[in-house]
Amino acid sequence: MDAFYASVELLRYPHLRGLPVVIGGSRSGEPRELKHYVGRGVVTTATYPAREYGVHSAMALMKAAQLCPQALLLPADFEEYRKFSRLFKAVIAEFTPLIEDRGIDEVYIDLTHVEGAQEQGGRMIALRMQQAIRERTGLTCSIGVAPNKLLAKMASEFNKPNGISILYEADLSDKIWPLPCRKVHGIGPRTSERLEQLGIRTIGELARCERNWLIEQFGPNSGSWMYAAAWGWDDRQVVTHCEPVSMSRETTFERDLHAVRDRSELRELFTSLCEHLAHDLQRHGYVGKTIGIKLRFDNFQRITRDHTIEDYTNDAALIRRTAGLCLKRAPLERRLRLLGVKMASLKRIDAPTAQDVQDRGDLSLF
Numbered sequence: 001m002d003a004f005y006a007s008v009e010l011l012r013y014p015h016l017r018g019l020p021v022v023i024g025g026s027r028s029g030e031p032r033e034l035k036h037y038v039g040r041g042v043v044t045t046a047t048y049p050a051r052e053y054g055v056h057s058a059m060a061l062m063k064a065a066q067l068c069p070q071a072l073l074l075p076a077d078f079e080e081y082r083k084f085s086r087l088f089k090a091v092i093a094e095f096t097p098l099i100e101d102r103g104i105d106e107v108y109i110d111l112t113h114v115e116g117a118q119e120q121g122g123r124m125i126a127l128r129m130q131q132a133i134r135e136r137t138g139l140t141c142s143i144g145v146a147p148n149k150l151l152a153k154m155a156s157e158f159n160k161p162n163g164i165s166i167l168y169e170a171d172l173s174d175k176i177w178p179l180p181c182r183k184v185h186g187i188g189p190r191t192s193e194r195l196e197q198l199g200i201r202t203i204g205e206l207a208r209c210e211r212n213w214l215i216e217q218f219g220p221n222s223g224s225w226m227y228a229a230a231w232g233w234d235d236r237q238v239v240t241h242c243e244p245v246s247m248s249r250e251t252t253f254e255r256d257l258h259a260v261r262d263r264s265e266l267r268e269l270f271t272s273l274c275e276h277l278a279h280d281l282q283r284h285g286y287v288g289k290t291i292g293i294k295l296r297f298d299n300f301q302r303i304t305r306d307h308t309i310e311d312y313t314n315d316a317a318l319i320r321r322t323a324g325l326c327l328k329r330a331p332l333e334r335r336l337r338l339l340g341v342k343m344a345s346l347k348r349i350d351a352p353t354a355q356d357v358q359d360r361g362d363l364s365l366f
Contacts, residue, residue, distance in 0.1 A: 001088060001106070001139060001140075001141045002139070002140045002142055002161035002162060003046070003047055003048060003051075004045065004084075004085075004105035004139070005023045005044055005045040005076065005081055005105075006021055006045050006046060006047045007047075007139050007140065008080055008081055008139070009023060009077070010047070011139075012080075016031070016047075018049060019047070019071075019072060020046070020047060020049040020050035020052075020053065020055070020070060020072070021046065021047040021049075021050060021072050022045075022046045022047075022050055022055060022061070022068070022071045022073050022074070023044045023046065023073075023075075023076050024041050024044040024073065024075075025037065025039065025041035025061055025075055031072045031073065031074050033069070033070070033071075034061070034064060034065045034068065034069060034070075034071040034073045035065050035070070037061050037062065038062070039061065040252055040254050040255070040337065041252070042059060042252070043057055043058065043059045043061060044076045045057050046064070050068050050071050053067045053071075054067045054068075055067055055071065061073070081104055081105075084139065085105065087137050088137050088139065089101070089107060090136075091129070091132050091133050091136050091137070092107060092129065094132070095109070095111075095114065095128075095129055095132075096109055096110065096111060096114050097240070098110035098240060099238070100238045100239045101242075108149050108152065108153075109238065110237075110238040111125060120166075121166040121168065122145035122166060123164055123166055126143040126166075127164060130143060130162070140162040142156050142157070142159060142160045142161060142162060142163045142164070142165075143156060143164050144156030144157070144158065144165050144167065145165070145166045146166075146168075147167075147232075148232070148233075148234040148235070148236070149238070150184075150185065150229060150233075150234035150236075151234070152167070153185045154167070154176065154179075154184070154185065155167040158175075172231070176204075176232060177202060177203050177204030178202060178203075178204060181195050181200060181201065181203055181205075183203065184226075184229050186225070186229065187226070191218075191222075191226075194217075203230050204230075206229075206230040207227075207231055209227065209230075211223070214226055243346070243348070244286070245344060246288075246342055246343060246346060247281060247284075247286065247342070247343050247346065248277065248294075248340055248341065248342035249273045249274075249276045249280070249340065250273070250294060250338060251273065251338070251339060251340070252296075252338045253269075253336065253337055253338070253339075256336060256337050257335060257336050258335050258336075259332035259336065260332075269339060270320070270323070270327070270339060271320055273339065274323055275320075277316075277341050277342075277343060278314055278319050279316075281314035285350070286343075286346045286347065286348060287312035287314045287347060287349055288312060288313070288314070288343035288344060288347070289308050289310075289311070289312050290309075290343070290344040291308075291309065291322040291326065291341070291342070291343055291344075292305060292306030292326060292343075293305050293323050293327055293330065293340065293342070294338070294340035294342065295338065295339060295340075296337050297335065297336060298334055298335040298336070300337075301334075305327070306326060306344070307322055307325055307326050309322055312347060314343075314349075319341070319343065
């Protein structure tokens with residue numbers, strides 16, 4: 001979906017279309033000029049006119065205000081975004097049930113066996129899908145059609161917003177190889193920087209490297225994967241169901257808090273995070289065993305601590321108590337700017353445990 005959060009907000013404030021708009025900060029309030037913002041919030045997303053000034057997701061709002069002071073700031077409304085997410089995915093499900101959910105605003109779909117999907121390389125069905133989403137939601141999307149997920153992801157970025165891009169394997173040398181390596185989904189800033197240090201700037205230059213040499217530089221997994229990615233190889237299937245491995249809640253403070261001087265405020269926030277995490281687990285039907293915390297200090301250093309308990313739980317009090325033990329193992333001399341709580345080692349409430357399986361095996365002997 002194109003600038004999804006911002007586009008949803010523009011349905012509510014249509015007079016802001018064509019203007020630089022930034023989404024982020026507090027959860028309530030009317031649009032206001034970004035130049036007046038003071039706080040610790042970050043940009044959730046921005047409209048394309050704001051992006052032209054260098055504003056992007058995860059940027060500090062204070063920095064965004066320096067780059068584009070005339071932009072308007074809107075609070076994030078995640079309940080509304082989730083509603084529109086369900087709407088656009090429901091439209092896609094009318095074309096094919098093979099949908100891999102990649103978050104609130106993005107999916108992979110498999111059109112291999114959909115009747116008529118091969119017409120014009122997939123362009124016609126992509127156009128129908130795009131039009132149906134626009135009619136049902138009022139929102140635009142950009143679609144990449146390709147032989148595999150890696151290339152489709154890259155193609156979806158070619159003609160934003162409201163674009164359709166068809167990418168064939170034969171297009172690799174003309175359309176993919178001239179691009180910088182960071183355009184490959186999975187090559188982040190650090191890997192891209194390392195590649196540049198090695199004199200490799202484009203995907204084509206990466207494709208010309210020997211596979212074994214890449215393995216020597218980046219290890220067997222990353223090296224082999226980068227070589228395959230540069231040649232457009234990707235055999236991953238569209239995964240229609242995936243269980244979460246963890247759930248978490250975190251908050252960034254409006255001002256840095258001290259573990260001693262701001263103890264009461266921190267205690268209240270900490271308890272609230274644990275309660276919200278427990279509610280998320282209960283609402284989605286999960287329990288977990290590994291409870292952890294994440295801290296970010298005023299110098300931006302980040303640390304984590306975790307503890308695995310004996311039995312699965314989604315109880316708020318037990319999560320709070322165990323997370324508190326993790327907190328006692330953390331250095332708290334510096335002021336805090338972020339606090340988070342996490343539950344990992346998840347399983348569904350109705351999923352059998354290892355002991356259940358063993359018990360059933362024992363019974364079968366009789």
